[in-house]
Amino acid sequence: MFDIDQIRADFPLLSQQVNGKPLVYFDNGATSQKPKVVxxxxxxxxxxxxxxxxxxxxxxxxxxxxxxxxxxxxxxxxxxxxxxxxxxxxxxxxxxxxxxxxxxxxxxxxxxxxxxxxxxxxxxxxxxxxxxxxxxxxxxxxxxxxxxxxxxxxxxxxxxxxxxxxxxxxxxxxxxxxxxxxxxxxxxxxxxxxxxxxxxxxxxxxxxxxxxxxxxxxxxxxxxxxxxxxxxxxxxxxxxxxxxxxxxxxxxxxxxxxxxxxxxxxxxxxxxxxxxxxxxxxxxxxxxxxxxTIGFDAIASYEKDLLEYATTKLLEIEGLKIIGTAQQKASVLSFIIDAIHPYDIGTIIDKMGIAVRTGHHCTQPIMDFFNIPGTVRASFAFYNTKEEIDMLVVALKKAKMMLS
Missing domain, CATH: 3.40.640.10 (Type I PLP-dependent aspartate aminotransferase-like (Major domain))
Structure with missing residues (x-):
């Protein structure tokens, strides 16, 4: 049984607040959080x-x-x-x-x-x-x-x-x-x-x-x-x-x-x-x-569900474009919103407790191919939730309104 509440309880850092808001950690592509057993x-x-x-x-x-x-x-x-x-x-x-x-x-x-x-x-x-x-x-x-x-x-x-x-x-x-x-x-x-x-x-x-x-x-x-x-x-x-x-x-x-x-x-x-x-x-x-002990089949299934949910929700934001739409994808979403610089978006949503990665992600040739300065990258792990994705969407909408 994939018990997301129990899994999240294994990770002490996830319970903290950042800037007075519950932490939403979507920077797993850069580094993952560590369970208590580690x-x-x-x-x-x-x-x-x-x-x-x-x-x-x-x-x-x-x-x-x-x-x-x-x-x-x-x-x-x-x-x-x-x-x-x-x-x-x-x-x-x-x-x-x-x-x-x-x-x-x-x-x-x-x-x-x-x-x-x-x-x-x-x-x-x-x-x-x-x-x-x-x-x-x-x-x-x-x-x-x-x-x-x-x-x-x-x-x-x-x-x-x-x-x-x-x-x-x-x-x-x-x-x-x-x-x-x-x-x-x-x-x-x-x-x-x-x-x-x-x-x-x-x-x-x-x-x-x-x-x-x-x-x-x-x-x-x-x-x-x-x-x-x-x-x-x-x-x-x-x-x-x-x-x-x-x-x-x-x-x-x-x-x-x-x-x-x-x-x-x-x-x-x-x-x-x-x-x-x-x-x-x-x-x-x-x-x-x-x-x-969790099982990689269970992890893959859960993260696939998160990716599909996040893709649908983020594309509801007007002006948002996902960069990288391969048929076979892991739980990573890179995107831009209108002409707003990714750094500005990342800075604002951090004030709302949401951690994402912005920039070229040490893949400058990819950004040159798409002719963009960088992306906002939300990378999901098996301890993330759909509720956190909803919080990301709300934060992005606020950031867009402030920066447009």
């Missing part, structure tokens, strides 16, 4: 364990190591990775993408090609541009249509034997478009290209199966899915992780060190230099377990 896991680590992991012989270090490695096993099971050492802890999605892009430096030559999409977050654009600058490779971009969907016929023309890696997001953070990544992965593999999927916006809404997808890499952040900031996951197929050089050097990722030569540790530690964000890694495991 906050408790953080506190437990610091009050009962707080020790560095791996190699420690004392009891607390062993407890910390066990808890951290158990979290790795939880992630492995959740995404259905074949081996737990294919799960690399990172600082977040950006860290994971950069680790892969850096590793591909030794595998690219001049005029090789990297294929990304016009829907990408800057984090899945800039690292590949930097890789092209290092290697002389060429960056190609899959275009989008007016609905914010990838034009697959163009993708089919662009992919070739020159393509060495394809990097696309699972779900667009700016528009909510759900991309046909299984088709893209299969087509890329026909040409021998590796595929990285940016799953940052997908993991709060669905449960990726990396073996079924057959992606070579899948990256995501914990803070989008009820875990703390500063922790994320890079999944990589064993064959690729064995081939790629480590992104960072230091302690933990070594087997032996002399002044003449260093040899690297086995997976996953080869990619985990230095002391990690231990408490956040443990809490990520807790967050995943929490989400699975």
């Amino acid at each position: 906050l408790d896991a953080i506190q437990k680590y610091y009050t009962e364990i707080n020790a560095n992991i791996h190699r420690g012989v004392h009891t607390l270090s062993q407890k910390a190591t066990d808890a951290y490695e158990n979290a790795r096993n939880i992630v492995q099971k959740h995404i259905n990775a074949k081996h737990n050492y294919e799960v690399i802890f990172t600082a977040g999605t950006t860290h994971g993408i950069n680790a892969v892009a850096n590793g591909f430096t030794k595998y690219l030559q001049k005029d090789d090609e990297i294929l990304i999409s016009a829907l990408e977050h800057h984090s899945n654009i800039v690292p590949w541009q930097m890789l092209c600058e290092r290697t002389g490779a060429l960056l190609k971009v899959i275009p989008i249509n007016e609905n914010g969907e990838l034009i697959l016929s163009d993708f089919e023309k662009q992919i070739s034997n020159k393509t060495k890696i394809v990097a696309v997001n699972h779900i667009s953070n700016a528009l909510g478009t759900i991309n046909p990544i299984k088709y893209i992965i299969d087509k890329a593999h026909q040409f021998g290209a590796a595929v990285l999927i940016d799953g940052a916006q997908a993991v709060p809404h669905l449960k990726p199966d990396v073996q079924e997808l057959d992606c070579d890499f899948y990256v995501f952040s914990g803070h989008k899915m009820c875990a703390p900031t500063g922790v994320g996951i890079l999944y990589g197929k064993e064959e690729w992780l064995q081939k790629l050089p480590p992104y960072q050097g230091g302690g933990e990722m070594i087997a032996t060190v002399t002044f003449n030569k260093t040899t690297y540790a086995d997976l996953p530690h080869k990619f985990e230099a230095g002391t990690p964000n231990i408490e956040a890694g443990i809490a990520l495991g807790t967050a995943i377990e929490y989400l699975n």
